[in-house]
Amino acid sequence: MAEKDRPLTFSPGSVLVRRADRQTGDSKLRPCVVISSQARGVDPHADTVIVVPLTSDTDGSQRLSMPVIVPDALNGLQHPSAAMAGRVTSIRKARLDQFLGEVSASDLRRIRLGVVAVIGLAELLVTGSPSPTP
Numbered sequence: 704m705a706e707k708d709r710p711l712t713f714s715p716g717s718v719l720v721r722r723a724d725r726q727t728g729d730s731k732l733r734p735c736v737v738i739s740s741q742a743r744g745v746d747p748h749a750d751t752v753i754v755v756p757l758t759s760d761t762d763g764s765q766r767l768s769m770p771v772i773v774p775d776a777l778n779g780l781q782h783p784s785a786a787m788a789g790r791v792t793s794i795r796k797a798r799l800d801q802f803l804g805e806v807s808a809s810d811l812r813r814i815r816l817g818v819v820a821v822i823g824l825a826e827l828l829v830t831g832s833p834s835p836t837p
Contacts, residue, residue, distance in 0.1 A: 713737045713744035713752045713796060718778050720801040721794060723753070725729040734770075735794075736786060736806055738815050751793045755814050757784040770813040772806055772825065779803030788817030 713719070717737040737744060739753035759782040761771050767789055774780035780803065806814070819825055 712797065713739075713740065714741055714805070714817070716806045716808070717744075717756075718780065718803040718806060719754075719799040720803065722798045734784065734803060735782065735799075736811070736820070737832065738791070738811070748799070751795055752799070753791060753793050754799075755786045755788055755791050756820060758787055759784055761785045770817050772810050772812065772814075777804050778806050778810075779836055783785060786817060787812040787823045788814065791818045791821070 715737055718734055719737065720732050721735050734757045735754040736757065737752050737754055738825075743749050744752055757772065757780070761783050767788075769785035769808065772778060772784045773781060774782060774784070782813060826832075
C-alpha cells in the first residue's frame with residue numbers, strides 16, 4: 704500500500720491488516736483490532752498502537768478463551784474471527800496497511816476484557832487494586 708493510502712489515525716476498534724512479520728515467524732497477512740486509546744491513535748508523535756491479532760481458527764481448540772467476532776458490513780471481516788487476546792502487541796503504525804472496518808463497541812469491550820483476563824488484571828475491575836502475587 705502506498706504511503707498516501709495508509710491511515711493517518713487509528714481508532715479503538717479499527718480493523719486493519721498488518722504486514723507479515725517474518726522475524727517472529729508469523730508470515731501471514733493478519734487482520735488485527737486496535738485496542739489502544741483514541742489519543743494514542745491520533746498522536747502524530749506516537750509511532751505505535753496496541754493491537755490484538757485475529758485468526759479464522761475458531762474451532763475452540765485454543766487453551767485461552769478468545770472472543771469470536773462475526774463478520775458484518777461494518778467490520779469488513781470475511782470469516783468469523785477469534786481475537787487472540789494472549790498475543791496483544793504494540794505495533795508500528797507503519798506496519799498497518801489496509802483498513803477493513805470497525806468492530807462494534809460490544810466486540811471491542813469483549814476483546815479488551817479478554818486482554819485484561821490474559822494479563823492478570825481482572826481483579827482490578829472488581830476490587831480496584833491488584834491482588835498480591837505469591
